[in-house]
Amino acid sequence: MWEQPTRNRHKKTTEEEKQSRLCLCAHLILPWLTPPELANASLTCKTLLKISKSITNHRSLHASRSFENLPIPFHNTLDKIPYAYFIYTPSQIIASSSSHSLQRQFWGPSSDARGPNSATQLGPDSVGRLSQEIGNNYCSELVSGNDDDDLGSKSRGPSRLSQLTQLDAHSVCIVDESDESVSGCECEECFEVGDEIFGCPCFSELEELGIVSECGPSCECGLGCGNRSTQRGILVRLKIMRDVKKGWGLFADQLIRQGQFVCEYAGQTLIPSQLTRELLTTKEARRRQQIYDELASHGGISSALLVIREHLPSGKACLRINIDATRVGNIARFINHSCDGGNLSTMLVRSSGAVLPRLCFFASKDIKEGKELTFSYGEIRVRSKGLPCFCGSSCCFGILPSEHT
Numbered sequence: 001m002w003e004q005p006t007r008n009r010h011k012k013t014t015e016e017e018k019q020s021r022l023c024l025c026a027h028l029i030l031p032w033l034t035p036p037e038l039a040n041a042s043l044t045c046k047t048l049l050k051i052s053k054s055i056t057n058h059r060s061l062h063a064s065r066s067f068e069n070l071p072i073p074f075h076n077t078l079d080k081i082p083y084a085y086f087i088y089t090p091s092q093i094i095a096s097s098s099s100h101s102l103q104r105q106f107w108g109p110s111s112d113a114r115g116p117n118s119a120t121q122l123g124p125d126s127v128g129r130l131s132q133e134i135g136n137n138y139c140s141e142l143v144s145g146n147d148d149d150d151l152g153s154k155s156r157g158p159s160r161l162s163q164l165t166q167l168d169a170h171s172v173c174i175v176d177e178s179d180e181s182v183s184g185c186e187c188e189e190c191f192e193v194g195d196e197i198f199g200c201p202c203f204s205e206l207e208e209l210g211i212v213s214e215c216g217p218s219c220e221c222g223l224g225c226g227n228r229s230t231q232r233g234i235l236v237r238l239k240i241m242r243d244v245k246k247g248w249g250l251f252a253d254q255l256i257r258q259g260q261f262v263c264e265y266a267g268q269t270l271i272p273s274q275l276t277r278e279l280l281t282t283k284e285a286r287r288r289q290q291i292y293d294e295l296a297s298h299g300g301i302s303s304a305l306l307v308i309r310e311h312l313p314s315g316k317a318c319l320r321i322n323i324d325a326t327r328v329g330n331i332a333r334f335i336n337h338s339c340d341g342g343n344l345s346t347m348l349v350r351s352s353g354a355v356l357p358r359l360c361f362f363a364s365k366d367i368k369e370g371k372e373l374t375f376s377y378g379e380i381r382v383r384s385k386g387l388p389c390f391c392g393s394s395c396c397f398g399i400l401p402s403e404h405t
């Protein structure tokens with residue numbers, strides 16, 4: 001048998017070692033890159049090209065980066081854009097003054113989906129528990145004005161747990177312990193029959209005002225409770241498709257029954273300054289909207305800044321909450337507007353013990369598989385300027401509603 005001379009064999013081993021070290025580094029680093037950075041890296045050598053392709057493929061199949069119960073893929077038959085890039089958060093987070101540093105999130109190749117970033121390893125239950133545990137500590141964090149939300153610098157590895165810890169440390173579950181009226185129930189599990197919840201003091205539904213109350217962080221019950229239907233994550237199959245005029249849009253990938261919970265609108269919540277000592281308020285929302293409008297007019301980005309007004313029972317005042325999902329958000333940021341109200345209704349969901357409500361989407365009618373999910377962005381104000389609307393409904397006003405934030 002012919003034996004390779006020792007020097008050559010040694011050379012080959014060193015080459016192989018170099019390659020495997022390169023692969024290892026690439027698998028660790030490339031999933032953190034933005035699309036332009038990834039494209040640059042792929043030009044370097046065949047190995048990085050192959051890894052970049054697998055990452056791009058994984059990103060287009062998993063818009064939610066495995067943070068949700070089900071995979072939510074992008075489909076694009078129009079052009080070569082494989083996916084939209086943004087930081088994923090499954091629940092609301094508090095924006096902070098250093099939010100410009102929130103730029104990166106691990107979004108690995110499919111092989112890593114079974115690794116530390118896997119939904120099976122940290123399922124929705126653990127996510128909820130984690131949110132609750134960290135959420136319970138939120139008050140003290142809030143008043144201490146902790147604004148370090150730099151995911152890139154603090155999360156050293158592709159660990160989903162560390163990412164969640166980062167995000168959830170700022171998740172909006174501000175517990176108001178001083179207010180006895182919001183103290184939760186002591187039910188072990190609230191009893192659900194159809195749309196009704198029986199025997200739980202937390203449950204109430206003011207359909208005409210679009211407000212629902214659920215159990216929350218100050219209740220004894222867990223996520224299995226019948227009065228927490230919006231807290232178990234996304235349970236319907238969805239996909240994101242590209243339209244030539246409207247950009248990306250969210251579509252049903254199964255039949256969704258009327259009344260079924262679809263998702264919440266998660267993003268950076270800019271709340272009124274009275275609730276925090278931070279200056280992330282309506283003023284900040286206005287500043288951001290101006291920038292987004294400017295960028296949108298050049299075709300740069302689509303703004304996903306939503307303004308919610310919750311009218312207080314007195315009718316004299318309203319709580320204004322701004323949720324910005326433009327850079328940090330969930331799949332609800334892809335829901336387009338329809339002038340006829342679309343097929344989704346919105347509800348403000350209050351949970352016992354949490355100060356801020358969440359905006360949740362429910363199917364307002366049966367939605368067939370393949371249909372686009374839409375809702376009305378608000379009242380149309382007569383304006384000379386505005387983005388053109390392409391909702392295609394018979395009552396289309398031709399202009400998208402816009403908040404004068």
Ligand SMILES: C[S@@+](CC[C@H](N)C(=O)[O-])C[C@H]1O[C@@H](n2cnc3c(N)ncnc32)[C@H](O)[C@@H]1O
Binds near residue numbers: 248388390
């Ligand atoms: C919340 S985002 C929706 C997702 C967006 N289509 C995307 O590609 O990211 C809102 C933006 O989508 C576009 N959009 C939503 N509904 C539309 C409609 N009916 N007609 C035209 N553009 C629409 C506008 O650019 C709007 O500013």
